[in-house]
Amino acid sequence: MSVPKSLRPPLRLKVLSNGFLTLWCIIAAFPIVWITIMSFKTPFDAFSANPLNVILGPDTLNKVDGLSLAEIAVGIALAWLLVLTARNWLPRQVVHYTPPGMIGFGWLVAALVFGIVTLILYMSVLPGVMGFVNPLLGPLGHDVLGLTTEHYQAVWVDRNFTRNFGNSMLVTAGVVAISLTIGTLAGYGLARSGTDLAFWLLIIALIFRALPHSVLVAGYLPVFIKSSEILRPIMGDAAPTLYGQPWAVIVVLVSINQPFTIWMLRSFFHNIPAELDEAARVDGCSHFQAFRRVIMPVMWPGVITAGLFSFLLAYNDFLVTSLLLDGQNMTMVPAIAGMFNRETTASDEVQAIAAAVSITAPLFVLVLVFQRQIVSGLTAGAVKG
Secondary structure: OOOOHHHOOOHHHHHHHHHHHHHHHHHHHHHHHHHHHHHOOOHHHHOOOOHHHHHHOHHHHHHOOEEEHHHHHHHHHHHHHHHHHHHHHHHHHHHHHOOOOOHHHHHHHHHHHHHHHHHHHHHHHHHHHHHHHHHHOHHHHOEEEEOOOHHHHHHHHHOOHHHHHHHHHHHHHHHHHHHHHHHHHHHHHHHHOOOHHHHHHHHHHHHHHHOOHHHHHHHHHHHHHOHHHHHHHHHHHHOOOOOOOHHHHHHHHHHHHHHHHHHHHHHHHHOOOOHHHHHHHHOOOOHHHHHHHHHHHHHHHHHHHHHHHHHHHHHOOOHHHHHHOOHHHOOHHHHHHHHHHHOOOHHHHHHHHHHHHHOOHHHHHHHHHHHHHHHHHHHHHHOOO
8 A cells, every 4th residue: 555645754754763773773782792792702702802803703713613604604594594484484383283272382382393493403403514515615615704602512511501591491481371370360350340449459560560679579588588487387397498499489470570461461351342252151151261262362462472571571580589599499690690790711701691692592582483473462452453
């Protein structure tokens, strides 16, 4: 549909807006791009005063290995192919093969499989194929860009960072599952209720969510530390210690982040016509059956969007997890902060940078796989329909 000439923005405005957007993208993306480059270099290259040495990695190329022009081109092409797969092919497969009523679980499985396949392609298949092809390409097969994965191997294998990753996944999965279960039921009930009580419950939830996390954790911390003494009169010698337990931290994170989930899901449910509930009731459904069989299939984009925000709030949490978890059950974010605080050598600092880059990979995979549902959910929550 063509836009009338009178409604088209002037060229100066288009240049200004596009230029500002481009500048903002560069400023926002520069830190993660730069530390990603640093994480694949030797310390001498990573902390070089010459930016070209950081990018090209001459010391890394001499001491370890690197990438050829052919490998760089194939890697970029493979990345673009994976993006197209996640945007176009993967959603159709999830919808086709997922049983009715389990679309959320299907998307989680798809995201996990997509991430594993991507990792295998870049860590195993691509190096092996290019190692056979490079000698046949002449100058294009010669290494020109220094690259090493020794820092990632040191973090994930030698330092057992997989334990922190597992703790993060356990805490995050628990928070998302509980938040969405409670949030969908509460959001649906509040959206369909026109009483003053529902209004004041939303206001109280908003006030609770606005409180600083430090205030809330200050109230939880003494209880967690003395939990065994508090519970001993009730449970005897079997009284558990809440401090350092991931399941206890899940409860705290849910209580802190649940108001945000309820508000978001309530706005989504509010935009679904109440006539759908009434039609389901006329057809013989109970209130819960109407909610499960009629409303929830329409709500999946909103549920996925709320689930992603719950995932981000739990995955990126530092204050709660650092204060209420011990070293054995520490999640990734506070563990990385500890690495930066205690490391002194250049190699240790680059390993800490590699660990920081590692935790961004699941976020990129989730956004890449669920981008259509996120856009659809945000649009559904913003437009009255």
